[in-house]
Amino acid sequence: MEWIKYHEAEKVFDLRTENSTYQMQVREYDTLVHLYYGCPVGDSLITDRIVCVDRGFSGNPYEAGKDKTFSLDTLPQEYSSFGSGDYRESALDIRYDNGTRTLGLRYEGYEIIKGKYSIPGLPAMYADENEAETLVITLRDDVQDVRVKLYYGVVKDLDVITRSVSVENHGQAPVQLERVMSLCLDQPYGDWDWMTFYGKHEMERQLSRTPIHHGVQSVGSLRGASSHQYNPFVMLADKNATETSGECYGFSFLYSGNFLAAAEKDQFDQTRLIMGIHPENFEFLLREGEIFHAPEVMMVYSAEGFEKMSNCYHKAVREHVCRGRFKLERRPVLINNWEGTYFDFTGEKLLEMAKEAASCGVELFVMDDGWFGKRDDDNSGLGDWQVNEKKLGCTLSELAERIHGLGMKFGIWYEPECVSEDSDLYRAHPDWAFTVPGRRPNRGRNQLVLDFSREDVRNHIFDEMTKVLDKADVDYLKWDFNRSISDIYCAALPADRQGEVPHRYVLGLYEFLDRLGKRYPDMLIEGCSGGGGRFDAGMLHYTSQIWCSDDTDTIERLKIQYGTSFAYPVSAVGSHVSACPTGRFVPFETRAAVAMAGTFGYELDPAKLSEEEKTQIRGQIEEFKKYYDVIHFGDYYRLTNAMEEGPYAAWEFVSEDGNEALVSVVASRVRANDPGVRIRLRGLKENQMYLVNGVEYPGGALMHGGILLEEAKKEYQSWNYHITAK
Numbered sequence: 096m097e098w099i100k101y102h103e104a105e106k107v108f109d110l111r112t113e114n115s116t117y118q119m120q121v122r123e124y125d126t127l128v129h130l131y132y133g134c135p136v137g138d139s140l141i142t143d144r145i146v147c148v149d150r151g152f153s154g155n156p157y158e159a160g161k162d163k164t165f166s167l168d169t170l171p172q173e174y175s176s177f178g179s180g181d182y183r184e185s186a187l188d189i190r191y192d193n194g195t196r197t198l199g200l201r202y203e204g205y206e207i208i209k210g211k212y213s214i215p216g217l218p219a220m221y222a223d224e225n226e227a228e229t230l231v232i233t234l235r236d237d238v239q240d241v242r243v244k245l246y247y248g249v250v251k252d253l254d255v256i257t258r259s260v261s262v263e264n265h266g267q268a269p270v271q272l273e274r275v276m277s278l279c280l281d282q283p284y285g286d287w288d289w290m291t292f293y294g295k296h297e298m299e300r301q302l303s304r305t306p307i308h309h310g311v312q313s314v315g316s317l318r319g320a321s322s323h324q325y326n327p328f329v330m331l332a333d334k335n336a337t338e339t340s341g342e343c344y345g346f347s348f349l350y351s352g353n354f355l356a357a358a359e360k361d362q363f364d365q366t367r368l369i370m371g372i373h374p375e376n377f378e379f380l381l382r383e384g385e386i387f388h389a390p391e392v393m394m395v396y397s398a399e400g401f402e403k404m405s406n407c408y409h410k411a412v413r414e415h416v417c418r419g420r421f422k423l424e425r426r427p428v429l430i431n432n433w434e435g436t437y438f439d440f441t442g443e444k445l446l447e448m449a450k451e452a453a454s455c456g457v458e459l460f461v462m463d464d465g466w467f468g469k470r471d472d473d474n475s476g477l478g479d480w481q482v483n484e485k486k487l488g489c490t491l492s493e494l495a496e497r498i499h500g501l502g503m504k505f506g507i508w509y510e511p512e513c514v515s516e517d518s519d520l521y522r523a524h525p526d527w528a529f530t531v532p533g534r535r536p537n538r539g540r541n542q543l544v545l546d547f548s549r550e551d552v553r554n555h556i557f558d559e560m561t562k563v564l565d566k567a568d569v570d571y572l573k574w575d576f577n578r579s580i581s582d583i584y585c586a587a588l589p590a591d592r593q594g595e596v597p598h599r600y601v602l603g604l605y606e607f608l609d610r611l612g613k614r615y616p617d618m619l620i621e622g623c624s625g626g627g628g629r630f631d632a633g634m635l636h637y638t639s640q641i642w643c644s645d646d647t648d649t650i651e652r653l654k655i656q657y658g659t660s661f662a663y664p665v666s667a668v669g670s671h672v673s674a675c676p677t678g679r680f681v682p683f684e685t686r687a688a689v690a691m692a693g694t695f696g697y698e699l700d701p702a703k704l705s706e707e708e709k710t711q712i713r714g715q716i717e718e719f720k721k722y723y724d725v726i727h728f729g730d731y732y733r734l735t736n737a738m739e740e741g742p743y744a745a746w747e748f749v750s751e752d753g754n755e756a757l758v759s760v761v762a763s764r765v766r767a768n769d770p771g772v773r774i775r776l777r778g779l780k781e782n783q784m785y786l787v788n789g790v791e792y793p794g795g796a797l798m799h800g801g802i803l804l805e806e807a808k809k810e811y812q813s814w815n816y817h818i819t820a821k
Contacts, residue, residue, distance in 0.1 A: 098249045099207050099230045107140045108205070108230060110247060112254045115396040117247075119173045120145075124158045125201040127234065129171040129281045133342065134398050144283055145170065150363075154180045156199075169363060171281035174234065174245055174260070176200050177274070184311060184359045184369050187262070188274035191239055196273070200234040200243055207231075211248045212259070216602050218349045218636030219391045220257055220415045222250050240266035250415065254396065254407045260389040264381040272379040276355075276371035278346065278392040282331070283365050289358050290330035290343075292658050296323045297646035299627035300658030302738050306334070307366055313357035315373050319544070319580025319597060320624055321351050321631040328631075328662040329356045331368060332401070338733055339400045339777070345408060346370055347662050349416070350390035351633040352601035353377070376583070378594025393632065401661065402777070406730045409664035413728075416632055417667070419612060421619050421639040425723055426666075426694050427458035427504055428716050429571065434647075434673055435700030438465040438472055442487035442494050451701035453501040455712040459571055459696075460498050461506035466491070468518065474541045477513055478520035480559040491567040499568065506571030506619075511556045512604070513542045513577065526586040527552045539578025548599035549587050553607050561614065569618060574608070574638060576624040608637035621669055621694075630659065640669050640694050647673035647698055649681040649689045650811065653744045653761065656692055657737035665748075666727045668693035672715070683708055685813035687715040688759050691726060692746060695719050722757050722817070725750045732777045734758070742772055743804060749778035753794075754820035756785075762807035773801035776818075784821040791821060 100109045106121040107130070118130040118141055131141035146169075153168035167181040175181050177188035178197030190196050211227035213219050230247040241264055248257035258278045264270050287307045291314045292300040305312070314329065316322035327348035333341045346368065348354055353373035360366050370392050379387050393411065397404035413422065430452040432445060449460040465471065466487065468479030482491045489497075495505040514521050514528050521528060521543070528543040530536040536543060546552050564572075585596045612620065622629060622638035626645035634641060644655045652670065659668055670693025672686045690696070701709065719726075725748045734745035744763055749756045758776060779785065779794035786792075787802060797818070805814060 098251045099228045099247070101205060101207070102140060105140050105142060107142065108232070109140065110230065110249050110256060111135065112249060112251045112256065114254050114398065115256070117256055121202045122170075123165055124156055125203075126156075126167070126170070127173040127200075127202050127232065129173045132280065132282075132344070133396060156180065171283045171365060172279060174200065174243065174279045175367075183361055183367050184357055185274065186276035186279035186369055186371070187243065188272075188374070189239075189241060189262075190271040190273055192268040192270070198236050198241070199238065200236055203233040203235040203242070205230065205232045211250065211257075212246050214259055214388050214391060216605060217388060217390050218416070218605065218633045219259070220248065220250065220255065220349070220393060220411060222248075222415055226250060226252070239270065240264075241270060250411070253411045253415070255411050256394045257391050258394060259391045262381065262387045262389075264383055264385055267383050269380055269382045272381060272387055274371075274374035274377070275379070275387060275389045276369045277348070277389040278368065278370040278394070280368045280394075281365060282368075285366065286334055287331045287366055288334060288336070290332055291356070292326040292328060292661070294323050294325075294627075294658075296625055296628065297644060298651065299323050299630065299644050299655055300326050301654060302658050302661070304332070307331070307358055307360050309360045309362075311357055311359045313355060315353070315355040317353050317373055317375055319352060319583070319600065320576065320629040321354060321633075322579070323625065323628040326630065326662075327354045327356065329368075329370070330404075330661070331358070331366070337400050338402045341398075341400050343397050343401055343404055345395045345404045345662060347393040347408060347632050348390065349393065349631070349633040349636065350601065351604065351629050351631050353597050372598060376594060376597060378592075379598065380592055380595070390633065402732055405661050408662050409731060412632055412635055412662075413664040413666050417635050417639050419639065420616060425727075426619060426640065427571075428456070428719065429459035429461050429506065429696035430457045430701065431461040431463055431573075431671065431696065431698050432700075433463035434698045435703075438470070440465065442489050445494070446497060447702060448700060449498050449501055449503060451709075452697070453503050455701060455709050456716040457503065457697060457712070459504040459506055461508065461571060461573060462494075463508040463573070464510070464575075466507070475515045475517035477510060477515040477542050478518045478545070480509070480556070480563060482563060491563060495567045495569065504570035505568065506573065507569050508573045508575060509560065510575040510577060511560065511607070512545055512547055514545050515542050529580060529582050529584060531582045531584045534582065537581040539581075542578060544578065544580050546585055546587075546596075546600070547603035547607065548585055548596050549603070553603055557607060557610065560611075564615060564618075569615075571619045571621065573621050573623055573642070576629060578625075605633075605637065612637060623669070627655070627659075630663070632663070635663075635667055640667050642669035643693060646676070647671060648675065648677045648679070649686045650679065650763075651677070652689050654737045656689070657733060660731055660733060660746075664727075665692055665731060666694070669696075670694060671696040671698040673698040681811045682809070682813065683711050684715075685761055685811050687711075688761065688813040688815060691715075691719050691722070692759065718815075722748075725755050725757050729755075730778050734774055734777070742766075742769060743774070745774050747776060747778065753778065753780045753783065756818040758802070758816040758818065760804055760814045760816070762810065762812045765807045765810050769806065771806075772804045774804060775799065775801040779818070780820075785818050786821055787816055787818050
């Protein structure tokens, strides 16, 4: 097993996955330059791509003497630094105690390690020694004695290369980190498109594809969370790349806080991509001997279009980012009371809902917001995590026991990171919430954010939660976060360290979730932030699934789940059948078909359903269980583009062995005298005979000739085509 090699004579580092090669080289003056990332190149070393030419206004390192052709401003850098003569977007910016910010990184050494590296306090992809190798390259600034370690994790069979960085201060004087990007990737050639996923609350992860132009294009978040507005996953793609052909690169940031992803096309048409913690309002002080660890980026290259890249991410996230009992175990079909009752419920009302749901085959009942403190609306009580037994009419333990007696599991909602001003917690500890001294705070949902960078705050909330969870048999916890962070000030840190608070907050969140998961290993935790406001691979390291969006409108979910599918597996996507929140009528069976492309559940009051609809629920749940393995563990294919207005939306799941598939289709519109529509399937075996709803076809015919879809008789009609090898 040698997936990482160092060629001593050429000073080239050569990283290989099953379908990609990544190379870099130590050049003159111990400069580490990027050579190549793309298709496998056999035993070749791509050292002839570097062009050294005297370029006006692109200066030269002092060591180069009279050689005007060697310039950091024109060379493809492996990790760029501010003030070094490279005037493009920098990956690292450090301010020293004398106020200067120039950093000159030079190669010092390397180490190759069996297995995949981990990162203290941060999520990271994991793999066994027989699945991965790690390369650590050390760069050093001799003047200030700062060392930068570049981490590369190579997971060969998944076509994943991960990147991370640590910065170590070996000097006596403290240094202030102003910017630490986890990834810097220079592409010397190519005409690329910039693919990002924008949105808003209730309409997340909408695909945007624009040409990379001269200058800087970026997406990011300064909301304290990865945000509804931009997702920390981006792509570079060849102009002609499609689902099934063309080069594309994916970059997924395993981080749940402020982030920046930027692409710069420079004066010589080279493209640089950087990704990491957003430098705005970021500083981190390193004293002598201290180390800063940056979060991880997962990179995937595909020469066969987007679907190949997506399926690499799906398997990597599902099996090497998610952890614990539920990463591969079938999740229970749940019902959440929120849209059925909002705050207006009693224990008896919840039990009535649970009984109706149990009779339909639902396996998990989730009690949402309103069960604690003085909490009858969203203006009070948040932070007072004591059970309101008067409202429930019983203890939480008794309620859980009665729901378990129905043959169901029991779940509960929490929002541990926030606090109402009208709460006992805030009255006792106003300094625990983010507010700037002397200023009135910005409110979101009539609540403030607790300072999770502080250990005393986290310990108090943890103790209050465990007092509840230790007494009641809780099988599921929904972890919500319903506002963006503002007014950031930590009363426990001095003025010169306030820039550390946003990152320390995220580290505190991860520490809390890690501790909670270890204390309750059999409790399924679902992440949520007003739906998809913190839907990222970092959170999936601690929560096996995330509520995809607060928008449960089936037709809008087609676009939301389409965008989500580029980087995240179906097993991570919280998706439920609900009433029609936008007022449009969507057939009950169509709502289920779309929700099945996720963890599946219900968000309604079953007592308000007709007997016909209850019968449908029983059938839907049995159907979902029947198809669970192919949906959650199969390869995923986007058969249509949900961002385009077509007559149908279609997607497909295919088992790993190619012997089973499920094709789901939703009619987007009904028109008179529409032409017939054929959908070409993918992922099947050419010469294998398949049964499609009882009719026999060879795989090649289904993939090249396609299947003729039924004509829609009503708007938003849907079909499932179950395909099995004969």
